[in-house]
Amino acid sequence: MSLGDVAQGGPQPRECVDLLQELDCPCVYGNSDDYLLTLDFGAEETEDEEQRQRLLTTAHWSREQLGSDGLAFLRRFEPTVNAGRLVCCHATPSSNEDVILPATPLEDVERALADADADAVATGHVHLQWLRRVGRVLWFSVGSVGLVWEHKEPLDRVPFEPFSEYALVDDENLAVEFRRIPFDVEELISAARAKDFPGFDRWAELWKR
DSSP states (O other), X not given: OBOSOOSSSSSOHHHHHHHHHHHTOOBBOOHHHHHHHHOOOGGGOOSOHHHHHHHHHHHHHHHHHHHHHHHHHHHTOBSEEEETTEEEESSBTTXXXXXXXXXXXXXXXXXXXXXXXXXXXXXXXXXXXXXXXXXXXXXXXXXXXXXXXXXXXXXXXXXXXXXXXXXXXXXXXXXXXXXXXXXXXXXXXXXXXXXXOTTHHHHHHTBOO
């Protein structure tokens, strides 16, 4: 199961899509997937014109890398995917943009769960691994496979961690096991350099070695 945001912002969008197609797994529609298809910033609209141009430049490059067939694959993603007692979504069951964090007030989380008929909710979006109980519902965020960082705000400029995060879930017993595995940052940076990834120097500086 992929919880979205698979092909925008990194140097290997085509490789990510090819892998998901090979795995033939269900995919949730993330806000970055939406941005890549529409070029609409949505809730992450920024008044910083330099940042807007960076994001647009990367998006156009990513679209070229994916081609029409790769973009068509993204359009088949679903807003939510049910897996037994578990609902999988990007940000919340009703939105791929809302931000729910460990410190989010309980009433806001309960509001996000209002229309969810589930015993557990799995999310991505905030690039953090965490879990909390909300009434009878288990809410957890699986982290990020390709862009892990500790942040106060979603667009904070902070170093990226050299790990891929995911979770193993037993949907029958509602057991969640968080995993984090390291990857070779220099190999990733070399691949980005070879592909002339937009904004390469700025992006490469943000990775912890």
